Amino acid sequence: MSGPRIDPSLYRERDRIPIRRAILSVSDKTGLVELGQALAAAGVELVSTGSTAALLQEAGVPVTEVASVTGFPESLDGRVKTLHPAVHGGLLADLRLEDHERQLDDLGIRAFELAVVNLYPFAETRASGAPAAEVIEQIDIGGPAMVRAAAKNHANVAVVVSPDGYDGIRRALAEGGTTLEQRRALAAAAFGHTASYDRQVADWLAKETGERDRVLRVEATLAAPLRYGENSHQQASLYTFAEGRGIAQAEQLAGKEMSYNNYVDADAAVRAAYDFERPAVAIIKHANPCGVAVASAKTVDPIASAHIRAHECDPVSAFGGVIAANRTVTLRMAEQVADVFTEVLVAPDFESDALAVLSRKKNLRILRLPADYRREGWEFRQISGGVLLQTADSFDAERGSAQHDSSGWRLVSGEEVDDATRADLEFAWRACRAVKSNAILLADGGASVGVGMGQVNRVDSCHLAVSRAGKRARGSVAASDAFFPFSDGLQVLLDAGVRAVVQPGGSVRDEEVIDAAKRAGVPMYFTGERHFYH
Incomplete structure (x- = not known):
């Protein structure tokens, strides 16, 4: 089965399209009122659903509820709202075709030029530990259908799935409408949004049913292009996982931009330092420790003690190394680090005086880990023609091993x-x-x-x-x-x-x-x- 075939000569050119009518239905309400106000001020008719409509109305933004458009009330506890020809006809009509325009007139359906839609918080509900029944209710049906319809019809409709896209719509209002290039880019983001959402649902169901998924799905978003890879002739980029809380999500506070090798060594350093519950420091060179230490028993500055003891293991190799601490970096530790050429220093936090000292070293990259830092539970490595997957090696007692301390030796x-x-x-x-x-x-x-x-x-x-x-x-x-x-x-x-x-x-x-x-x-x-x- 395939879609209809249409003679290309029947299409009329459409590039910049003014926004006259928009449908809004979002779970993430960030910036919604401001966008609604901008659209209304530009004379755009707003159609909306449920809590989205209620928030706009509370803010004094004129909005038509979707039930008035469909002539059918929201039903089944909100499961059915937008699944109606009056909505999807307005999203899918290809107005480059005179016949589609005629059919809309015959059916009494008005076209949309903008859809602002994002989906129920499935991932957040799942992560909260909510029971299965609640998680299932966060499997969106109408939302993905609208997103996909608008994205398919991007020749005529702009679809925005994130508050990050609202500024572009406001600019388009001032410029007389959205361009085809803009709509095409928004459509690509929209299909990525629904694909990610479906993957999350599929992975959760596979886990709930005890079935190991036969397909490894790895989704990451481009965070930054890197100058080069391990060597200057190799291309490289940093991609991040949506729920990641590791070195990729660390906040850079000072110093030159991070390189591929910096990230590899910093991750190895954090991995080593965070193996210990006591204040610990690891110094890494080429992904190998040249010093690891915990604080001495009697010290007024535990993390500074751990650092100097780690450094003393191999001071020659520590030159140009990467340092990780599992506690806030103190002024004393910062002064110790400042005396040695160091590529990267990563820690959960930095005292203000310590940061001031370290920031004077222009080439030192200073990273602050997320407050809820954690390693991924799984590790994968690319090999030619495939990928190897394994659980992470750790000394976590929850892993079920008796070897995280010496009691089982x-x-x-x-x-x-x-x-x-x-x-x-x-x-x-x-x-x-x-x-x-x-x-x-x-x-x-x-x-x-x-x-x-x-x-x-x-x-x-x-x-x-x-x-x-x-x-x-x-x-x-x-x-x-x-x-x-x-x-x-x-x-x-x-x-x-x-x-x-x-x-x-x-x-x-x-x-x-x-x-x-x-x-x-x-x-x-x-x-x-x-x-x-x-």
Whole structure:
């Protein structure tokens, strides 16, 4: 089945079309009264529904209720209002065709030149945790039908689905009407609006029925073009999720514009810092930590303490790095950061004095995270020909894992450690998750002292962590993101003088590795869970 075929020679040219009649039906009332007043002042007849009409009437804007146009009252608790030929004929009539104009006259239907429509708050109702019956009532029927009708007929009708489009309509009133180019752009936005809405409904129903959707739907809106990607010859842009509350939604308070690499590193830094409940700072270079620390136990300025301890892990690599804090940045921390060339500093907030100090560094990008920052529950990665999807790796207790603290660990060598050592092991295990595999992290006193990352074998990662730690390796604790396949990697750590080790276990040579720890008299714990990060 297909639509009617019409001889193209019958179409009459229409570019700028004056707005004489408009239908308004919106759930988002932002700017509605002001728009209604502007339309009425320009002599536009307004037709409206329900609460939209009531708000306009309260503001003294003359409006005709849709029931007066259709000759049929709103019914079924408002489910049926606009589904009527008197409405849809006025939206769908293609007045480039003389025959359509004649049919409207015969039927006594008047055309609309403008539809201002947005849809019931389905997503907001769903997110509120409302019962299914309430969510279903927010599945709009008449609204999408009007939007799609007007958008299809954009040769004759302008359709606006967001208050962001109201200024353009006001300008069009002053200029004598909307242009075809303007109406075409509005139609594209309108179809995107209804497509997004339908996806939200489909995804919710699939979840409610327990059916995993067979199609991965990812919708994001262009937030900003970026100067280039990872390298200067690559194009790049930032897109944001409507319900996102992460680094993409961070507010930039000062500094140069963010780059592709800045966003990648800032996200990795926040991911690392927010793994800790205590005040913590992570310093990232090329998506790998060159320092992670929590505040020392006795300090008057916890976040400044965490920063200086993270910086001391590898001051050379921290030059030109990206810093994330999980607490408000204080003046003292700002003064510490100001002494080191830093690309990006991201935090939940900044003291006013701290922001003043940091803003003097013209090249430092300063980002404030959303107050309700959260990571996405799912992660996806593009591969050639498809996409991989997985749940996010985290230490959230709600995830159902017993490994978010040490209560589920199993001691496989040595004696039970004291509280201070256990705290260091828990810190190292959390911090290690933010390191690219193969990952080894040495820590002491709640701060990393040596990091071995991204090596193609675990022995090299052990050597790298030890060499970066230097003398600080002796007496530190060690965490490995995955099991030691042989005892040789562990032996590097034992020879360096680590006092305790935590690792997932699970190798076919676990006994060989355990024996090495026993010979050295070093306590070693198995977590039973690995944290690869590729």
